[in-house]
Amino acid sequence: MKIITQEDIVKKLNINDLLFELKKSFIYYSEKKIICAPITQTHFSEKNADIHIKSGYLKDDKYYYVKIASGFPDNYLKNISPSQGVIIALNTSTGIPEVLIKDDGFITDTRTALSATLCAKFFASDKIESLGIMGNGIQAYLNAKYLKFIFPELKNLYIYGRNIEKLKNIQQKFVDLGCAVNLTDDPNVVLMNNKIIICTTSSKEPYLFPEHIIPGTVIIALGADDGIKQELSSSVIFQAKNVFVDSLDQCLKYGELSHAVKQKPEIQSKVLELGDIFAKNESYISKAGYTVIDLTGLAAQDIMMSRYILNEL
Structure with missing residues (x-):
C-alpha cells in the first residue's frame, strides 16, 4: 500500500488549484456525480470529542475514498493537534485498499477553511x-x-x-x-x-x-x-x-x-x-x-x- 504523509501533501499544494477542485466538489455533489455514503458519527461526551467517517466516490473513478476524521479539543493540552485522521483509497474494481493518506487531519482542516474562502470569494x-x-x-x-x-x-x-x-x-x-x-x-x-x-x-x-x-x-x-x-x-x-x-x-x-x-x-x-x-x-x-x-x-x-x-x- 502506498502511504502519503502530510509532509508529502504540503509540498504540492496550490491554493488556487484547491479552490477550483472544491468548487467542483460542490457542483458534482449537487449534480449527483459524486455518490456519498451516510455519515457515521461517534460523540465522546465525557471528552467533548467526535469521530466522523465520511466516504464516497466520483462515478467511473478509480478509487472509493473513506475518511476517518476526529476532533479532540483537549489535545492541545498534550501538544497534539485537535484535528486528526486518515483517508484510505480503495480500488473500485477490486476493493483493495491501495493508498493510505496519513494527513493527520490536514486535509479536513484545509478543505474546511478553503470552502469558507471559496464562499467569501464568490459571494462577497x-x-x-x-x-x-x-x-x-x-x-x-x-x-x-x-x-x-x-x-x-x-x-x-x-x-x-x-x-x-x-x-x-x-x-x-x-x-x-x-x-x-x-x-x-x-x-x-x-x-x-x-x-x-x-x-x-x-x-x-x-x-x-x-x-x-x-x-x-x-x-x-x-x-x-x-x-x-x-x-x-x-x-x-x-x-x-x-x-x-x-x-x-x-x-x-x-x-x-x-x-x-x-x-x-x-x-x-x-x-x-x-x-x-x-x-x-x-x-x-x-x-x-x-x-x-x-x-x-x-x-x-x-x-x-x-x-x-x-x-x-
Missing part, C-alpha cells in the same frame, strides 16, 4: 479589507490565513472568543499575517464592524443573534456538524435574506439549519445548495439583507482533494 464584494472571526482555534487561523492570501488588501481582523486571555495568547500569529487584530469577548462587536463573518467554534449554545448584523453581510458557519453544536440563533436563519448550504440533507440533520427547522419546518423551502449556485455562477447576494451559509462538510470535498493529491504525487 471584490475587496475584503476587514474580516470577523468567531473562535480562536485552527479554523480561525486558517480562515484568516487563506483569506489574506486571496484578498491581500485584508488589513483588519476582529476575533471573538469567550476568554480574552486565550485570545491574547494566539494574537501574535494573526498579527504575523499582516493584519491589525482586534480581540473581543462580545460577538456583537464583530458583527457591527464586518460584512464577512466566519463562525468556527464548537459551541452548543447560540451566541450570534440578528440584531447587530449589517445589511449585506455574509455569515459562513462552520462549527455545527453533528446536530448538537449551534452557533447561530434560529432567528438568524429565519431573518436571513438567503440561506445556502453545502448539502440540504446534511444541514437538516447536522447543521445550523437542523435547529431552525425544528421550529419552522417551512424554512427549508428557501434554502439553496451551493453546488446549484456555483453551477449557474450566480451569487444571489442582496445588499438589503444578509446571507447565511451553513457548511457541515462533504465527503465530496475530501474526494476531490484526495484525487488532486494523488494526481500531484
